[in-house]
Amino acid sequence: MVQLTINGIKVNAEEGMTILDAAKSVGISIPTLCHLKNLDPTGACRICVVEIEGFRGLTPSCAYPVTEGMVVTTDSPRVRKARKTIVELLIENHPQDCLICVRNKNCELQDLSEQYGIREHRYVGETKCHAIDISSASMERDPAKCILCGRCVRVCHEVQKIGAIDFTKRGFTSIVTTPYNKGLNVSDCILCGQCIIVCPTAALREKSSIKEVANALYDRKKYCIAQVAPAVRASLGEEYNMPLGTDVTGLLVTGLRRLGFKKVFDTNFAADLTIMEEATELINRIQNGGSLPMFTSCCPGWIKYVEMNRPEVLDHISTCKSPHEMEGAVLKSYYARKMGIDPADIYVVSIMPCTVKKYESNRAELSAEAMPDVDAVLTTRELVRFFKIAGIDFNDLPESEFDNPLGESTGAAAIFGTSGGVMEAALRTAYFKITGTELEHLEFEEIRGMAGVKEATVKIGDLDVSIAVVNGIGNVGPVLDEVQNGTSKHHFIEVMACLGGCINGGGQPIHQKPEKVVKRVKALYKIDENAKTRRSHENESVLTLYKEFFGEPNSHKAHEILHTEYFDKKKILKN
Amino acid sequence: MHSKIFESYQSNDRSSLIPLLQDVQNIYGYLPENALRDISDFVKVPLSRVYGVATFYNQFRLTPLGKNIIRVCRGTACHVKNSANILFALETELGITAGQTTRDKNFTLEVVNCIGACSIAPVILVNDDYHGRITVKDIPKILKKYQTVNKTETAEATK
Ligand code: SF4
Ligand code: SF4
Ligand code: SF4
Ligand code: FES
Ligand code: FES
Numbered sequence: 001m002v003q004l005t006i007n008g009i010k011v012n013a014e015e016g017m018t019i020l021d022a023a024k025s026v027g028i029s030i031p032t033l034c035h036l037k038n039l040d041p042t043g044a045c046r047i048c049v050v051e052i053e054g055f056r057g058l059t060p061s062c063a064y065p066v067t068e069g070m071v072v073t074t075d076s077p078r079v080r081k082a083r084k085t086i087v088e089l090l091i092e093n094h095p096q097d098c099l100i101c102v103r104n105k106n107c108e109l110q111d112l113s114e115q116y117g118i119r120e121h122r123y124v125g126e127t128k129c130h131a132i133d134i135s136s137a138s139m140e141r142d143p144a145k146c147i148l149c150g151r152c153v154r155v156c157h158e159v160q161k162i163g164a165i166d167f168t169k170r171g172f173t174s175i176v177t178t179p180y181n182k183g184l185n186v187s188d189c190i191l192c193g194q195c196i197i198v199c200p201t202a203a204l205r206e207k208s209s210i211k212e213v214a215n216a217l218y219d220r221k222k223y224c225i226a227q228v229a230p231a232v233r234a235s236l237g238e239e240y241n242m243p244l245g246t247d248v249t250g251l252l253v254t255g256l257r258r259l260g261f262k263k264v265f266d267t268n269f270a271a272d273l274t275i276m277e278e279a280t281e282l283i284n285r286i287q288n289g290g291s292l293p294m295f296t297s298c299c300p301g302w303i304k305y306v307e308m309n310r311p312e313v314l315d316h317i318s319t320c321k322s323p324h325e326m327e328g329a330v331l332k333s334y335y336a337r338k339m340g341i342d343p344a345d346i347y348v349v350s351i352m353p354c355t356v357k358k359y360e361s362n363r364a365e366l367s368a369e370a371m372p373d374v375d376a377v378l379t380t381r382e383l384v385r386f387f388k389i390a391g392i393d394f395n396d397l398p399e400s401e402f403d404n405p406l407g408e409s410t411g412a413a414a415i416f417g418t419s420g421g422v423m424e425a426a427l428r429t430a431y432f433k434i435t436g437t438e439l440e441h442l443e444f445e446e447i448r449g450m451a452g453v454k455e456a457t458v459k460i461g462d463l464d465v466s467i468a469v470v471n472g473i474g475n476v477g478p479v480l481d482e483v484q485n486g487t488s489k490h491h492f493i494e495v496m497a498c499l500g501g502c503i504n505g506g507g508q509p510i511h512q513k514p515e516k517v518v519k520r521v522k523a524l525y526k527i528d529e530n531a532k533t534r535r536s537h538e539n540e541s542v543l544t545l546y547k548e549f550f551g552e553p554n555s556h557k558a559h560e561i562l563h564t565e566y567f568d569k570k571k572i573l574k575n
Numbered sequence: 576m577h578s579k580i581f582e583s584y585q586s587n588d589r590s591s592l593i594p595l596l597q598d599v600q601n602i603y604g605y606l607p608e609n610a611l612r613d614i615s616d617f618v619k620v621p622l623s624r625v626y627g628v629a630t631f632y633n634q635f636r637l638t639p640l641g642k643n644i645i646r647v648c649r650g651t652a653c654h655v656k657n658s659a660n661i662l663f664a665l666e667t668e669l670g671i672t673a674g675q676t677t678r679d680k681n682f683t684l685e686v687v688n689c690i691g692a693c694s695i696a697p698v699i700l701v702n703d704d705y706h707g708r709i710t711v712k713d714i715p716k717i718l719k720k721y722q723t724v725n726k727t728e729t730a731e732a733t734k
Contacts, residue, residue, distance in 0.1 A: 163621025168630040179626035180608065180637075188622065 004070040011066075019061035020048055023074055030074050031083065031112060033149045033200060035062040037514055039158055045149055047086050047112070050074045058082055084116040090147050092123045094201075097145070101202050102385075106510060108200030109147060130175065135183025137359040138191040138207055141165075143175050146203035152176065152195030159499060161474035162305075164189035176203075188308065190473065192301040192497045193355030193506015206355050206507060209376045210386050216347045216375070217260040224347045226261040227327050227406075228252060230268055231353035231417035231502040232380050234523035238509045238516070239384040240394050245519035247527060250399025255383075255392050256351070257400065266402045267350065268409030270327035271416045271425070273545070274298065275536035277562055278320045278422075279430040280553035282492055286463070291315045293468075293483060293490040296422050298322045300360035301497030303566060305473055306480075311568035313483050319563040321373070323416065324350040324357065325366050327406060328373030329561045334549045335406060343371060350377045353417070353505035356497070365564050379507025405541040411531030413539075418521045419471040419501035420447035420454060423494040427458055427467070428535045435461045442534055448525075450500060450517070453479060455490075466490045472499040577602055577610050581617055592618050596629055605636040641676040641683035643721045646700040650689030658697040662686065664711040665699075668718060681722060 002013050006023050013022035018041070020030050034045040041063035049058035053071035058079065061072075073079065091113060098104050130143035150167065153176060157163045164187045168177055178187040196204045216222050228249075237246035256264045282294050297303060297318040306313060321329065328348040336343040350357060354377075360366065361374040378386065387394055401407070412428055415421030424444045431439045446456040447467070452475035455468045468490045470476045476495055482488040498504045500517040503524065528534060536542070550558045580598045584591045595618065599610045606629055615622040629635045647662045662673065665684055669677050676683040692698045695707025699717075706717055 157621065157624070163623050166621070166623035166627040168627045170631050179611070179622045 002066050002068050002070075004066050004068070004072065006072045007074055013066045015066075017066050019050060019052075019059070019064050019066055019070075019072055022066050023050075023061065023072070028074055030061050031115065032062055033108065033112075033147070034151065036151055036154055036198065037512075039154055042150065042154075045086070047083055049079060049082050051076055051079055080116065083112075084118065087112045087116050088118060088122055091118065092121060092125055093127055094147065095127070095144050101145075102205050102208075103202035103510075107202065126172070128172070128175075133178075133183050134207065135185040136189070136191055136207070137185070137362045138355040138357075139184060139189075139193060139196065140205050140207050141177070141184060142203050142205070143177060144203075145201045146176055147201055148174060148176065149200060150176070151198040151200070152204055155194050155198050156189075159472065159474050160190075160192060160194055160497070161477065162188055162190060162192075165195070190301045190304045190308070190497060191356045191359050191506075192473065194498060196355065196506050197504075197508065197510055198512075199510075206379050206382065207358060208382055208385075209358065209378055210382055210389070213349050213376050213378060213386070214389075216349075219347075221345055222347045223341050223345050224261050224349065225263045225265060225331055226256045226259075226349050226351060227265045227267045227270075227324060228256070228351045229324060229353055229417065229502065230271065230414050230524060230527075231505060231508070231520070232351050232383070233527075234417065234503060234520040235353065235508050235516075236380050236384065238511065239381070243519075244513065244516055245523040247523050248394075249527075250401070251394055251397045252351075253402055254397040254400045255387055255394055258392050258397075259386060259390055261349070263403045263406075265327065265331070265406040266409050266413075267324045267327055268413035268416070269406045269539070269541060270323040270330065271413035272410055272536035272539040272542045273326050273330070273562070274320055274323045274416075275412060275422075275425050275429050276542060276546070276553045277326075277558060278318050279426050279433055279536075281318055281320065282426065282430060283433055284554065286491060293488055293493050294318050296426075296492075296494045297564075298416065298422055299356075299496050299498075299502075300354075301356040302473060302476070302495045304356065304359070304569075305476070305497065307566055307569040309570065310480055310484065311570050313480060314566045314568065316483060317566060319559075319565065321366060321562055321564045322357075322360065323413075324352065324377075325360065325373045325564075326562050328361075328375075329366075329368065330406065330545065332368065332371060332373065333561055334545060338548075347375045348373070350374050351380070351383050352377050353380050353502045353508045354498075355379060355506040357507075368561070380509060381507060384509075405544065408539055408541040409531075410536055410539050411528030411534035412536045414524050414527040414531065417502045417524050418448075419450070419496050419499075420444070420469045420494065421501065421524070422496075423447055423467055423469050423492065425536055426492070427460075427465075429537045430465075431458075431460050432535065432537055434463065438535070447494075465492065468493045470495040471501070473497040474499075577613065581613075584617070589618055589620055592620060592625065592628060593632075596625075596635055600635060603639070605639045607639075638674075638676050638683075639680065641680050643681060643702055644683045644685060646685045646687045646690070647673070648688070648690050648692070648696070648698045648700070649686050650693070650696075652689065652693035653697040656697040660711055661697050661699065661709065661714070664714050668714055682718070 004011055009026055011022050011026050023030055030048050033047045034042050043060040043063035046060055048061045050061045051073040052059050133141035153166055165176055165178055217224050233249040237248045253264050285294050295317045297320050331348055332343040332346055358377045361377050366373050412425035447454045447469045452471055458465045466489050470479055503520040504517045577599050595614050600606055611625050615625045649658055666672050669682055673684050673686045698707045
């Protein structure tokens with residue numbers, strides 16, 4: 001323990017703690033820009049400077065550890081002036097676009113301008129002018145709005161270990177961009193949107209699909225159907241100042257109906273369906289000598305990563321479409337027929353926590369007869385904007401339930417939104433399929449939580465099934481190496497590109513509250529715990545779907561509609 | 576062509592990034608994209624970082640050099656004599672901005688600081704020839720001279 005004084009308050013801090021964290025522990029907040037929790041400080045932006053007695057200059061508090069007897073002032077005229085100058089310089093080199101900006105009212109640069117009471121333009125200089133990169137299906141990059149804090153670069157290199165963007169050039173011309181300033185669509189980017197989540201401004205943002213969805217909703221010929229991913233219900237409330245981890249399923253369904261969707265279904269239905277297909281595929285591979293280990297295929301960011309970087313292991317990836325694509329495919333086949341609707345008139349909108357899903361829904365192989373399985377994807381953030389446009393007061397909505405039959409789901413499906421969830425759900429069903437009896441203890445604690453790679457062995461009948469869960473694409477490298485050189489001992493491996501799983505996806509509400517992932521995850525586990533049924537093979541509507549339409553999991557028809565294929569995209573990228 | 580240079584380096588070592596870039600530039604006169612990709616694979620550093628380093632230092636070029644290199648002086652004396660107009664006129668005439676090479680690979684346009692010829696400011700240097708006290712009007716004439724005469728020694732670098 002170290003004792004120091006901050007603004008006259010005695011503070012007991014742990015050895016090695018930064019001044020920033022020590023101050024926070026006693027309720028003193030210091031602004032930051034380049035700082036990212038859990039990553040080494042760079043001390044680049046200097047907005048966090050403080051005065052330390054005996055030091056001549058100002059010191060960046062995010063990078064400086066506490067020492068015994070230190071006397072710190074976090075707010076003095078000198079500190080204020082230094083911070084204010086930094087903010088003023090940033091603003092002068094920034095488009096004055098707030099009124100028409102997607103991050104209006106949720107922007108750290110705006111907050112700083114407000115906090116330091118900036119009321120005039122004191123430095124007028126050249127402003128930079130850059131083209132907006134709209135090349136990808138998921139994201140936009142608007143370098144004019146970039147304040148060069150470097151958070152995106154660090155997340156992309158150090159957390160995701162992709163390294164698609166970096167600082168280039170220097171001085172006034174410095175810009176965060178892709179190699180050769182090319183479009184994201186031809187870079188190493190997997191469109192996970194983790195950089196969007198940390199960007200303090202609108203320099204990185206999703207590509208909005210609100211307009212096309214609104215048009216479809218006004219088109220009388222179209223039969224618009226919404227479906228909602230598990231992770232959305234556990235995070236959307238944050239945009240309405242509800243406590244972290246509030247489950248807003250009921251409000252969400254009503255809100256979507258009010259937007260004009262004829263039916264509101266649950267992607268969780270298709271998550272149960274995915275488990276039926278995927279568990280069967282796994283058992284088949286084990287029994288018939290197929291490529292093992294088998295990787296999950298729910299995360300399109302992971303799929304994009306493998307296609308671009310490790311095409312050698314493509315045959316290890318489950319051929320199952322991701323849940324929302326399955327849902328779309330079932331809507332345009334089984335459901336259309338059952339309801340007597342022309343599938344060409346059905347317009348499926350997926351509400352997703354994820355930016356890559358936009359790219360995914362554009363993949364040509366995820367369509368039938370030129371009809372995409374899913375027509376548009378809205379992120380959690382876009383849906384909130386859409387509610388605002390439509391004058392829907394979310395907080396005051398009555399609750400309602402999903403439509404059926406594609407709205408029924410089990411607890412196993414709800415946990416798809418968190419790292420380890422797909423694996424857990426699959427094990428519950430695989431166990432039943434192999435042994436004919438039900439698992440007694442449904443919770444697999446070993447594969448829950450935020451570790452980078454989680455491993456376990458599960459005894460199913462007389463088979464020891466070895467499993468691994470990769471939490472975040474940045475942790476997949478060594479696991480892939482093992483698979484590629486044949487030393488992997490695993491049967492089944494789940495990979496999610498985002499740390500924590502989809503619950504922390506690139507389309508989720510933006511704020512830097514540290515407990516957000518843990519709290520959202522808790523909400524999903526609670527949905528599972530309270531669910532009437534908790535195993536995918538107990539989903540009555542899914543069973544009916546097999547009886548009436550697919551026959552059985554992995555049947556010929558199921559393969560045609562619910563499975564897909566992958567391609568080597570390494571070569572395309574490198575030419 | 577550049578694959579040979581890797582032989583003298585140990586892979587997986589970030590510290591060889593800059594020497595590698597220098598070696599590749601010595602071969603081609605600039606850093607071609609496929610060479611940057613090979614370097615990125617070799618030192619196991621993402622392409623974006625390799626590109627970031629290559630654009631950070633002035634010594635590296637990312638585009639091939641033209642047959643003729645025009646250097647426009649933007650030093651103080653030349654600035655006072657309106658070298659900004661000269662640069663602008665050259666950019667307009669060649670259809671490129673400073674740092675670029677024309678499509679026909681005939682000209683590369685660069686900006687430099689004082690080249691020690693202040694007495695005849697504003698100055699441009701084409702290959703080894705000084706052109707002093709020039710005005711915007713002189714530019715087409717000067718360019719014409721080099722359009723036909725191809726300096727072979729600078730052409731070496733583009734091979
Ligand atoms: S979307 Fe993901 S991969 Fe692409 S630049 Fe952002 S963090 Fe990197
Ligand atoms: S794009 Fe955003 S996160 Fe990245 S450096 Fe610029 S302001 Fe920071
Ligand atoms: S983990 Fe989920 S949110 Fe993140 S890229 Fe994958 S599918 Fe999208
Ligand atoms: S937040 Fe401390 S230097 Fe940027
Ligand atoms: S300033 Fe141009 S030659 Fe000296």
